[in-house]
Amino acid sequence: MNKIMYADGKKKDFFPKDGKRFEISEFYDALGTDIIQCLWGEDFVFVVDEEGLLKKDPRPNREATGLLWKMIPQHNGWTYLFDSIILIERKYYGD
Numbered sequence: 068m069n070k071i072m073y074a075d076g077k078k079k080d081f082f083p084k085d086g087k088r089f090e091i092s093e094f095y096d097a098l099g100t101d102i103i104q105c106l107w108g109e110d111f112v113f114v115v116d117e118e119g120l121l122k123k124d125p126r127p128n129r130e131a132t133g134l135l136w137k138m139i140p141q142h143n144g145w146t147y148l149f150d151s152i153i154l155i156e157r158k159y160y161g162d
Contacts, residue, residue: 068111069159071097072134073151074126081153088161098151105160106146108139112160114153125149 071079081097083089094103094114102117113135119125128148136143 069155071151071153072128072131074128074149076130081155083159087159089155089159090161094153097153106135106139106142107157110157111138112155112157113139113148114155115148116150116152119149122150128152 069081071081073079084093091103095101098114098116100116100118104115104117106113106115113131116122126149128150131148131152131154132146134154135146135148
């Protein structure tokens with residue numbers, strides 16, 4: 068957990084700059100967007116580009132979608148993730 072997951076399968080560790088809590092700008096910068104959506108699990112958060120499907124040639128993120136379906140079963144079969152997403156432990160999400 069605490070990763071940026073790219074559509075090509077690559078991953079990169081992702082932690083708050085201060086080591087404690089993310090500033091919202093860190094999500095915007097990492098995803099290259101100005102609108103995010105958070106999908107809340109019990110102790111984790113998927114942070115995604117709200118307008119990902121509206122971008123030119125969005126790339127499905129199959130690995131992240133599969134994790135979402137397993138970790139938050141309500142999304143199984145109807146929520147699909149595209150391009151880069153962030154998956155973090157909830158304790159790092161700001162208040």
